[in-house]
Amino acid sequence: MNLHRLMQMHASGEKISMLTAYDATFAALADRAGVDSLLVGDSLGMVSQGRDSTLSVSLEDVVYHTKCVAKGVQAAQNNACIISDLPFGSYQISKEQAMQSATALLQAGAHMVKLEGGGWTNEVVQFLTDRGVLVCAHLGLTPQTVFALGGYKVQGRDEQAALTLLNHATQLEQAGASMLVLEMVPVDLAQKVTSKLSKCATIGIGAGNVTSGQVLVMHDMLGAGIGKLPKFVRNFLIDQPGVEQAMRAYVTAVKDGTFPDNERHAW
Ligand code: KIV
Numbered sequence: 001m002n003l004h005r006l007m008q009m010h011a012s013g014e015k016i017s018m019l020t021a022y023d024a025t026f027a028a029l030a031d032r033a034g035v036d037s038l039l040v041g042d043s044l045g046m047v048s049q050g051r052d053s054t055l056s057v058s059l060e061d062v063v064y065h066t067k068c069v070a071k072g073v074q075a076a077q078n079n080a081c082i083i084s085d086l087p088f089g090s091y092q093i094s095k096e097q098a099m100q101s102a103t104a105l106l107q108a109g110a111h112m113v114k115l116e117g118g119g120w121t122n123e124v125v126q127f128l129t130d131r132g133v134l135v136c137a138h139l140g141l142t143p144q145t146v147f148a149l150g151g152y153k154v155q156g157r158d159e160q161a162a163l164t165l166l167n168h169a170t171q172l173e174q175a176g177a178s179m180l181v182l183e184m185v186p187v188d189l190a191q192k193v194t195s196k197l198s199k200c201a202t203i204g205i206g207a208g209n210v211t212s213g214q215v216l217v218m219h220d221m222l223g224a225g226i227g228k229l230p231k232f233v234r235n236f237l238i239d240q241p242g243v244e245q246a247m248r249a250y251v252t253a254v255k256d257g258t259f260p261d262n263e264r265h266a267w
Contacts, residue, residue, distance in 0.1 A: 002081050003111060003134060003178065006036060009213075010201040016213025017254040018083075018203055019221065019247065022048050022065045026218060026243070027072030031080045033247035038073065039215060040066045040110065042085040042144070047219045054143045057087040059101050063108045070109025083136050083179075084110035088144040091115050095127035102133045112178065116142035118168025122175045129176030136179035137172040137200075139165055139193075140207065143183075154206075156185040162192075169193045173200040181215060182207040184230075187262055206232045208262045214254045221250055232260050 009016055021027040021038040030038055044065055045057040066084045073080050084105040091098035102113045112134035115121060125135050140155045149155065156165045166189070169180055179201045182190050187208030194202045194211050204211030216233065219225050222243060223235035236253070237246040253259035 002036070002079055006081055006201065007178070009036070015254050015257065016201055016203060017251045018213055018215035019218045019250070020044075020047075020215070021069045021072070021218060024068045024072030024075065027069040027080070028076040029244045030218070030247050031073045031076035031078065033244045034251045035080055035247055036213070036251075037081040037083060037215075038069055039114065040069050040082065040084040041114075041217070042087045043217050047217065047225075053146055055088050055146075057085075059087055059090045059104060062087055063104050066105055066108035066110050073109075081112065082110050083112040083114050084108070086113050086115045091124055095124050098124045098128060099131060099133070102128055106133065112136050114138055114179075114181065116144045118165065118172060122171045125172055125175035125177050135177045136181060136203075137169075137177040138181040138183065139168055139172075139185075140182050141184040152184075154184045154186065156189045162186075162189045165189065166193055166196060169200075169202075170196060173197050179203055181205065182211060204260075206230055206260075209257055209260050210262075214260065216250070222246060231264055234259055 006016055016036050018037040018039055019030050019035050020041040020043055021030055022044045027038055042054040042057040045051040045054045062084050086101050090101035105113050114136040116138040118139050128135050156162045177200050181203045184206040190204055190207035191210040201212035203213045203215050205215050220233045222237045236250045240246040240249055
């Protein structure tokens, strides 16, 4: 498994490509296309289940989709690092609850788990990483708290919010997080966080091309998103003959820094 390779890429400055995946076929195509990491995101609630938020996704749902993705990766080149989301309600009650939920995801085939939020999550991350669980954190727009945030909006715009996010990122790295998703934050804030962290790779989505890597929701980058797409999304299938080639084009664009284009989301 390739967390070691991901960390080497981070250390050497090679960008990390990540896509969401929810089933075996698309996971196998992504793995064959050279995508470094597959995120079994709780965005499955929206793209697979047709909900309008991620809040109704259960741990059992993520376990099921993780098993499907793991099968696909095994059937292909078996290179991609599988990260699975701890869904809302599966880690907020106690550190022990988080460990139980993480165990279910690892047993389903995940190599790492992802959780949202900063501050209160430090002790959860510390508890998990002390016990050998690899953790990806997630700051900025955290969809599990969309109602508290007042909608799907850019985060960290004012000075105080930016400072808080920077502090949270530093604390999460100290607690042992290996990766940190930064969703919909200004490019200069993503830059500050990325240069402040040394052991923890930042993965941007709507955060410019300054992060250690990028993630997109697979349906969006294949032009299969329904509803309004965020302006930072690019359709990689439009110039390609098939899905695997589109995913390969995404990997190439992330690696050579041509995706994303900072101009398209200068917020
Ligand atoms: O659930 C998900 O797909 C995510 C990504 C958008 C980062 O958290």
